[in-house]
Amino acid sequence: MESLNTSRDEVTAGLLVIGDxxxxxxxKDKNIGFIASHCTGIGIRLKEVRVVADDETAIISAVNILREAYTYVFTTGGIGPTHDDITADSIARAFxxxxxxxxxxxxxxxxxxxxADLTPARLRMARIPAGAVLIENPVSKVPGFMIGNVVVMAGVPAIMQAMLLAVTPSLKTGAKHFSESIHVNAPESKIAFPLAEAQRVFPEVAMGSYPFFEDGRYGTNLVLTSADTALLARARAELIARLPRDISFCG
Amino acid sequence: MESLNTSRDEVTAGLLVIGDxxxxxxxKDKNIGFIASHCTGIGIRLKEVRVVADDETAIISAVNILREAYTYVFTTGGIGPTHDDITADSIARAFxxxxxxxxxxxxxxxxxxxxADLTPARLRMARIPAGAVLIENPVSKVPGFMIGNVVVMAGVPAIMQAMLLAVTPSLKTGAKHFSESIHVNAPESKIAFPLAEAQRVFPEVAMGSYPFFEDGRYGTNLVLTSADTALLARARAELIARLPRDISFCG
Structure with missing residues (x-):
């Protein structure tokens, strides 16, 4: 349903996770989910995520594609002091x-x-592409940076989060999208038809269906998303009215 | 260090996670980490991950790029019974x-x-592109499928895992890579120089450095990877001999 919600003044982002x-x-990555939720919360629509190796060609190629395609690109990982941290140099090359x-x-x-502790290794973390704006980080002091529309952050979750919060006020944001969830105690197949019908009545409201398996039973979360809260409420009422009488739900 | 370990008969994979x-x-995605570990364990090198929306154009484009680039492509998500599940149709179009x-x-x-329970919605899950091989799943019986070099699986982790295990015996696998970890109680900057030196002595062994922050202290996991266990052992000894005397480590 992605395309239905896309408007010209929408603010979009791509995320590039860097690391063998x-x-x-x-x-196990912990940054994708955090950045995705944060973007949704501030009205930036995350459209794509890529994970690539600590490989210069792969990083440059992905950064250049993503920065053309989206309003912002966030990167995580590869800005530490060791020889395998090549993100900053790769970003400089990309630009x-x-x-x-x-x-x-x-x-x-x-x-x-x-x-005395500003060793050559630590100073490697101060390598910043020409023209970049620094992003301060209160956790370890070593900064991230933003160049063009690309926000370059650490991979360690606590530090990445500090950098993301620090850069957020300087980002332009779009209309926030609001969501309503309905937790249904039935498998997806039971609600597929009413959901499709409600979607047909409210094409502007994105309607998603997310199955889960819990305590040996199948259930489904139905999620309605829109920037217009009044429309969202009407679509929700429409969907609830169409749900089969014999299934229970909360929402 | 990615490219150092790449050989012509290496078996590679790309992963496409599909879902708004x-x-x-x-x-929060739980499939990337599982599939990554599984691939490493069976000797398939995961080279790239992409996450895209439930959007036909995005799915087709990503599938076609990834299936050209890697030995296999795994996809997760979007094969349920509801109108927003468009993965199977998009894969058919891609092929x-x-x-x-x-x-x-x-x-x-x-x-x-x-x-009587094989409703139109449930039968939607039986839509399979022409020429595909089915992948059985003991959890919910609804199959995944493999077409060309693309393995199409569910998004629900328990079902995805069942499908991945079911398809594994039919996949060709390459040399397994072995890893040795050294857990160092010091920040990355303290070990950056000896690590780079050890890397120079053993260019064929991939050496990575992964910082962490635990109980208020910085530490680093050093990871050496190679398909050759004897070489790995020598590289490990070289690195340990070069670590500063005043830091403690296990490994």
Whole structure:
């Protein structure tokens, strides 16, 4: 139903998760869900997520495709001090700009580190592409950055979250979408027809159906989404009126 | 380090997660991590993940790009009975084949459902692209399918897992990669230099560094990966010998 909700002044985003450890399964990603919920909450529509390896060609290609396609691109991972952290350099290449140790980043890091602790490895984290705006992070002081429409953040969830909250006030946001959920104690197949009928009556309201399996029983969450709360309420009433009489639900 | 481990007879995969609910953040994906670990375990290298909306154009485009690029493509989500489940039809379009209710799928569903319960909505789940091989699922009986190199599975984790296990024996697999982890009680910046040096000595062994923040302290997991266990052991010894004397580690 994606396309029904798409409007010209919609603010969209793509997310690029960078890291071999996610693709090998060793680390379970915790950032996609957080960023997705955060975007929905502030009125940015996340349209696509990609996960790629710590591989320069893969990062550059994905960043360039996503930054053309969406209002914003968020990236997570690969901005640490070790040799496999190549995100900042890859982003600089994607934009065709130089990259070097940024005195503004070093100044922020001095708030945390003694001069002797600003080792070459730590200073590697102060490498920022030319023209980028820094994103402060209260957790570890090492900043993320934003260049063009690309927001580059750490992969460690607590630090990524701090950076995302720090950059949020500077992002343009669109109409918030509101959701109504109906939790149905019946499998999807029981509500497929009434749902499709209600969708036909209210084509502007996105209606999704999400099956679950809980305590040995199948159930379905029906979710209605719209930027217009009055329309949403009418669509919800329409759907509820069409649900079969013999199934129970909450919502 | 991705490219160092890539060989011509490597078996690769892309994963396509399909669903508005993941992109809105309402549902937190649990399939990426499972499929990633499973692939690593059986010697298939997951190279890329994409998450797209329940949108025909987005699904077709992603499937066609991924099936060209990798040995296999796994998809999750969008094969239920409701109007927003458009994965099977989109896959048929991507392959340019017809799609209809498949008597083999209906036969499998009869093992679970009485004839009267094979409603039009349920039969929608038996729509299978022409030429596809069915993937049985003991959990709900409704099958997934494989067409060309694309494995199409449900989004509900328990059902996806059953389908993945069912299809695994028919997949070709490559050399398994083995990993060694060293859990270091020091931030990444303390081990960046010795890690880069060890990497230089053993370029064929992928060496990754994964920072974490636990109980108020920074630590790092160093992970070495190779298909050659003897080489892996030598690289591990090299790295440990180079770690600073004043940091503690296990591994």
């Amino acid at each position: 450890e996610i693709l090998s399964g060793r680390t 065709g700009v130089s990259i070097d140790i940024d005195p503004r980043a070093v100044a922020l890091m001095r708030e945390r580190y003694a001069e | 609910e993941i992109l809105s953040g309402r549902t 340019g084949v017809s799609i209809d209710i498949d008597p083999r799928a209906v036969a499998l569903m009869r093992e679970r459902y009485a004839e």
